[in-house]
Amino acid sequence: MNEKTSTAGPKLGLARAGFSSGFGVLAATLGSAVGLGNIWKFPYLTGANGGAGFLLVYVLATLLVGLPVMMAEISLGRAAKANPISTLQALAPKRQPWWLIGVAGMLAAFLILSFYSEVVAWVFAYVFKAMRGSILSSDPQVTEAAFNALISDPLQSLLWQWGVLVFIGGILLLGVTKGIEAMTKKLMPILFLLLLLLCAVSLSLDKALQGLAFLFQPDFSKITASVVLTAMGLAFFKLSIGMGTMMTYGSYFRDDQNIPLTTVRVMSADLCISMLAGIAIFPAVFTFGFAPAAGPALVFITIPAVFSQIPMGQWLMVVFFVLAAIAATGAMLSLMEVPVVILHERLGLSRPKATLLTIGLLVVLGASCALSNSALADFKLFGMSMFDLFDFVSSNIILPAGGIFIALFVGWVWGVDKFSRSLTNHGQLHNQKLAQAVFFLLRYVSPALILVVMLKGLKFF
Ligand code: PHE
Numbered sequence: 101m102n103e104k105t106s107t108a109g110p111k112l113g114l115a116r117a118g119f120s121s122g123f124g125v126l127a128a129t130l131g132s133a134v135g136l137g138n139i140w141k142f143p144y145l146t147g148a149n150g151g152a153g154f155l156l157v158y159v160l161a162t163l164l165v166g167l168p169v170m171m172a173e174i175s176l177g178r179a180a181k182a183n184p185i186s187t188l189q190a191l192a193p194k195r196q197p198w199w200l201i202g203v204a205g206m207l208a209a210f211l212i213l214s215f216y217s218e219v220v221a222w223v224f225a226y227v228f229k230a231m232r233g234s235i236l237s238s239d240p241q242v243t244e245a246a247f248n249a250l251i252s253d254p255l256q257s258l259l260w261q262w263g264v265l266v267f268i269g270g271i272l273l274l275g276v277t278k279g280i281e282a283m284t285k286k287l288m289p290i291l292f293l294l295l296l297l298l299c300a301v302s303l304s305l306d307k308a309l310q311g312l313a314f315l316f317q318p319d320f321s322k323i324t325a326s327v328v329l330t331a332m333g334l335a336f337f338k339l340s341i342g343m344g345t346m347m348t349y350g351s352y353f354r355d356d357q358n359i360p361l362t363t364v365r366v367m368s369a370d371l372c373i374s375m376l377a378g379i380a381i382f383p384a385v386f387t388f389g390f391a392p393a394a395g396p397a398l399v400f401i402t403i404p405a406v407f408s409q410i411p412m413g414q415w416l417m418v419v420f421f422v423l424a425a426i427a428a429t430g431a432m433l434s435l436m437e438v439p440v441v442i443l444h445e446r447l448g449l450s451r452p453k454a455t456l457l458t459i460g461l462l463v464v465l466g467a468s469c470a471l472s473n474s475a476l477a478d479f480k481l482f483g484m485s486m487f488d489l490f491d492f493v494s495s496n497i498i499l500p501a502g503g504i505f506i507a508l509f510v511g512w513v514w515g516v517d518k519f520s521r522s523l524t525n526h527g528q529l530h531n532q533k534l535a536q537a538v539f540f541l542l543r544y545v546s547p548a549l550i551l552v553v554m555l556k557g558l559k560f561f
Contacts, residue, residue: 116181117276118352124281125357126365129349131284131430133370134291136219137338139424140399142374143381145334147392150322151314157328161335162367165550168541169341169503170363172510175522177350178359183441184344187351191514198513201505202442205344208498209438211490212343213462215469216435218487220428221260222400223421225250230404230417240390240405247400251473261470262463268432269459272440273452276352280433287426294423295373298380301416311383314392315375329557332550333495338370342499342506345434348441360523360531360538373427380420384410399424500554504547511543 119125146154180187185202192198229235235246250256271279302308336342353359384406385392393402403420407413436458443454468476472485481489510519519542520535521527555561 127284132434135431138374144398148394152318157331161332173346174350177347208343214466227421238408243404254474257470305387307387308383310386325556336499342502
């Protein structure tokens with residue numbers, strides 16, 4: 101192994117790989133943040149919750165809660181240079197069970213991966229279907245039938261999901277530097293270019309303005325407590341925070357990396373990509389007289405029907421699904437890295453064994469989501485399929501709760517001195533004032549805000 105190694109935290113004594121360059125750090129971290137959250141969740145949630153009003157709440161949640169928690173997580177990871185469980189064990193006073201945040205994070209990773217890998221499976225399948233032209237029809241009933249045929253076929257659903265898990269596992273086997281970093285460095289610029297191309301096409305259509313108005317003109321009457329919770333949950337999901345992903349990536353950050361600058365860049369680029377996805381989708385949807393559908397339907401039923409009416413639509417559709425596949429790859433890598441590094445460092449398994457075990461567990465747990473439109477269609481818990489339940493529980497409960505505890509840990513246990521040393525790289529950067537402001541948010545504002553939004557959104561009061 102000639103990966104760039106850095107010394108591990110004192111508690112572990114393992115030589116660990118890390119991200120080797122500034123651009124590599126940015127690409128990998130942005131690669132984690134950008135995913136189907138931008139291309140699939142953000143557009144349909146914005147569409148279903150009234151457009152611009154939702155967007156505004158989402159941006160507020162990102163600034164007041166998302167950014168501080170992201171800086172906290174990365175700082176903790178870099179300080180301990182270990183997986184989330186060992187990180188919290190190493191940084192907390194003895195016998196305080198903060199490491200449970202890492203355990204909850206691993207659970208969240210498995211829940212998210214179970215449904216996420218299935219949506220990625222559809223995306224990969226759609227790349228091929230778009231190339232073959234088999235989903236090319238301007239009649240949404242036809243595209244709906246095509247989508248239903250795919251998701252209600254248990255064998256196809258499972259095989260595509262396994263294919264995705266093996267593909268991502270294969271990249272992880274190459275390691276942090278040569279796998280995650282090298283891959284995301286290549287993919288992120290391509291993603292950006294493809295997205296710009298689609299935006300240009302969509303903006304050239306007749307009713308582009310109507311689509312833009314939908315995205316940017318707020319309708320506040322639609323904003324209820326549960327919509328605010330959804331927006332905050334989306335902010336957590338989007339920025340990959342509250343479950344140890346950013347802590348894990350933080351542990352691969354170089355010591356000279358400017359953490360506040362990197363997080364602000366990642367957050368802005370991620371927001372920008374979500375908006376561009378909205379700009380690529382809504383003008384086209386309105387031009388051809390569709391309503392912005394919710395759930396998977398927007399991307400897998402409306403989009404094919406819309407693109408089929410545009411010149412060169414088939415190839416633009418290929419571009420769209422390749423783009424989604426690229427976005428999903430970076431996010432999946434970071435999701436799977438959490439259990440892999442925990443199993444590797446905590447149980448002493450080799451990385452290949454830890455990866456295989458993770459894939460094996462996901463084959464079992466993921467099947468409950470892959471089959472939720474076929475063999476398990478009637479199996480519901482709390483009135484939801486496993487697919488919807490895992491999505492709801494992770495985004496609206498585990499990630500925000502994880503965010504509360506991470507904020508409380510930094511705000512009340514780790515303390516302002518260590519946090520500020522981390523954001524200033526031991527005084528070398530002039531981030532002192534910023535560190536104090538972020539610390540204030542972490543100590544008081546973010547945890548209180550998350551708690552109120554969670555309790556109100558879940559109808560506790
Ligand atoms: N942020 C990713 C997305 O937008 C999803 C994700 C969530 C990745 C949590 C890692 C951890 O698709």
